[in-house]
Amino acid sequence: MTTMKTVTLPDLGEGLTESDLVEWVVAVGDTVELNQVVAEVETAKALVQLPSPYAGVVAELLVEPGVTVPVGAALLRIAVEEPALADDAAPTPAEPPDRVASPTSDDDSAAADRPTPAAGAAPERTSVLVGYGPLVEGSSRPRRRSRSADWAAAHAVAHDVGLALAGGRTGPKVLPPVRKLAHDLGVDLNKMVGSGTDGMITREDVLRAVSGAEASPAARRPSALAAAHRPGLARSQSRPADDVPAPHRPDAVPSAPRETRTPITGVRKQTAAAMVASAFTAPHASTALTVDVTPTLELLEAFRSDRALEGHRVSILTIVAKAVTIAVGRNPSLNAHWDESAGEIVQYGYVNLGIAAATPRGLLVPSIKDADGLTLPDLADAIGRLTQDARDGTTTPADLAGGTITITNIGVFGVDTGTPILVPGQAAILAMGAIRRQPWEFQDQIALRSVLTLSLSFDHRLVDGAEAAHFLADVGEILARPGSVLRMV
Structure with a gap:
């Protein structure tokens, strides 16, 4: 039946x-x-x-x-x-x-x-x-x-x-954003062989197929082509302002529309609401510190030959993450929450470290649970997993919940400093700038050193200026003199 x-x-x-x-x-x-x-x-x-x-x-x-x-x-x-x-x-x-x-x-x-x-x-x-x-x-x-x-x-x-x-479709190996792009461009994924890991079909594979036999000319809409070259639009419901087809030329690709409208949905909608609520609820204050991180980079170079760290990708972000967990233990006010409804300050006895990640879907801030209890190799593995999940679009709701303090690495974009907005409910967020080789005072002389700027935004209801300065100084001290950790823990 x-x-x-x-x-x-x-x-x-x-x-x-x-x-x-x-x-x-x-x-x-x-x-x-x-x-x-x-x-x-x-x-x-x-x-x-x-x-x-x-x-x-x-x-x-x-x-x-x-x-x-x-x-x-x-x-x-x-x-x-x-x-x-x-x-x-x-x-x-x-x-x-x-x-x-x-x-x-x-x-x-x-x-x-x-x-x-x-x-x-x-x-x-x-x-x-x-x-x-x-x-x-x-x-x-x-x-x-x-x-x-x-x-x-x-x-x-x-x-x-x-x-x-029976057993359902197996289908090609492809991530959802790439599958959506292929659908918009009329590319048959079943006829493609991916160039990615384990045969994964990539965005570049789909774009190359647009001019090949796999793509249907009727499906190559201007809006789809515009989305193809704008990562943030690949999944959105884009529509051109002028819905007039371009003249048909077999050897030409239709030009992009003059305007493209994208519905505000999903992560972008949630991020916008959260940032507005944060900016107009918590009184933001900020401070910054430029640090000579040459000793930390030398330590990372030594880690590459350490067999105990083989298979673990320890980076400058890993060191900063570890420094933050140590500094939080010495400055606990930065790891707290202002509970307006209860009229209470919630002080956390653990560190769920948020790692801000820019993705085609928008800004995500998954967190590493109990990061303060992780070793350096475990912390490196956790950051690698969160980064890969964010890139693949598989970050879970559990990973996105429960963060207590956040790091954002704006240095990967070549930016030196900025004033990050607090993640709602958190007391502090630390921004890492780009590492620059520049003249710096070293042992009473001028030498070419590697420096970076740390920018800290904090909720002034929870954190006083002196507490923020002490926290930032502790992080900077660890990066400038890694051996100082021995007197901090």
Whole structure:
């Protein structure tokens, strides 16, 4: 017996009430397994993969990519094969499981009979998915009888596309932003061989394919081409102000539109709201210090031949991160939170170190939990993981929550200094500038040294100027004289 199951957007936690559907990774007629990823959605904090709560055949996709969907809204329908009831099985009252949090519903008319599965039938599911509650073996979730129309629809889908697709699509290896770009440019990913790691299809592969046989000329819209060369627009719903097609020339690429409008959604929308709230709620103050970091760079050079650090990418950011955790222990007011509603100052006894990351989706600030308890190699590994996840668009909501103090490395952009805005709820943020070789006083002489500028923004409600100066001086001392750590800890 086949029934139709409607899968809705689950509650993804963190108080989020809606998500943007980025892309479907299945199509109508695909066979999906339990827990198989069926879609990717972008919340205000992260890109999340949605697993299927059922095994069956995809009968209908109800939402177009790019649409903002509220929690509980229907996403797709899946035709599910139900175990047949025994002829002599008498309907019995159903008892609810201990926990029911399923966001799914049956598209059936109200039925009076709610029979339980026959004895020996396997439980519906036991895996716990995000937003879905588990069924305990032996429990009897109420089930409605399916209408014949539902069975006919599912059977027609399976027959037309062939149920031989069992196991679902494997598809090319490609990240969601690149898949979206390929869709906008009309590039068939199934005909491509990626140049990335393990055959991953990259943005450059897609752009090279635009002028090749893989791309459909009709699909090369000016808005898509503009998005292709602007990383921040690759995933957005861009539309040209002048929707007039350019003259068709086989050897020419359409010019970019004079204006491009992009909806404010997802991470960009959340970041804008957070920055406005921070700037107009917390009284910002700032201070800066320029430090000779030549000894730290010499220490990093020595680390490269240290077998104990083999396989760990210890960088200047790693050293600064370690210095911050040590300085926080000596200046705890910078690791606190102003709780306006409770009228209290919350002092943290741990350091969840935020690492600001600029991504095509906007600014993300994932945090390393309990960073103050990590060794230097472990801290390097944690920073590498957060950076890679941010680049791949797979940062989780858990990584983005709970930070207590943040570092932002603006030096990677060749910038010397700046005044960063506080992450909402945090008391301080430290900006690292670019390392410059310049004349500097050294041992009573002028020598060419490596220097960088540290910029600290802090919440003046929580941190006095003297406390901020002591914190910054401690970080600078560690970078200028790494051996000074021995008298600090």
